[in-house]
Amino acid sequence: MGIIGGALCLSGMVLIVLSFIPLIRDIKNKEKRASKTSLKLAGPGLIALILGIIIIPADRETQQAEEAETVTAAAEEEKTEDISKDSEQVADEAEPLRNEVNIDKEVQFTDHSVTFKEAIFYEEDGNYFVDLDLEWDNQSFGEKTTFFRANMMDVLQEGQSLDEINNAWQDKSSDVFFPNAGGTWFVELTYQLESYDGVEVKLIPMNEIDDTESIMININ
Structure with a gap:
């Protein structure tokens, strides 16, 4: 029940009840003068009672609307919290790291050259790797020879040698062991990183x- 409607109904009933008091007293005294007093009290009381009856449903509707608005606001707040949690989850499930570095650096030796073309740093299953794409040119060897025979290569992070994950330096069918009869051959090697950071590559002829040459490859 609305406060205003309830107050009007209560006031109206009180006035109506009070209007009967002089009427009852005059009836006992067999007088008629109380009729005007009774009407003065009963009239406003009846009006107040009617207004209260009219206002109560409106107050109830207002209360229901306020309750509905409160429920809606709570639902919206909960929805916002869910969206925020989903956004955080999406951020946690963001795409893995990946950086492509264009190198295009040539290292020249007496009988061959090595050109670093590209390095691709990436994340996979929670681990970090780098793909090294290079080409080597057999310039003066008198017969077919391999990259393995021309030079060795060491890839390091903070002075620590990294592992080539495809066993390229032992697998006789890899690019490292392809017989180059005098020309250019491409070599691709993949190393597992200790951290998602740049590497130092040492070429050991x-x-x-010739002396050992080294280059630094940094993530852009």
Whole structure:
């Protein structure tokens, strides 16, 4: 029940009840003068009672609307919290890291050259890797030879040698062991990283003439 409607109904009933008091007293005294007093009290009381009856449903509807609005606001707040949690979850499930680095750097030795073309740093299953794409040119070896015979290669992070995950330096069918008769051959190697950071690559020529060369490959 609405406060205003209830107050009007209560006031109206009180006035109506009070209007009967002089009427009853005059009836006992067999007088008629109380009729005007009774009407003065009963009239406003009846009006107040009617207004209260009219206002009560309106107050009830207002209360119901306020309750519905409160429920809606709570639902919207809960929905916002769910969206926020979903956004955080999506952020946690973001795409894995990946950076492609264009190198295009040539290292020249007496009898061959090595050109680093590209390095691709990426994340996979919670681990970090780098793919190294390079080409080597057999310039003066007198017969077919391999990248393995031309030079060795060491890939490091913070001075620590990394593992080539495809066993390329032992697998005789890999690019490292392809016989190059005098020309250019492409080599692709994949190393597992200790951290998602750049690497140092050392080229160690096998001709015992040239010195070891190294290059730094940083993530852009």
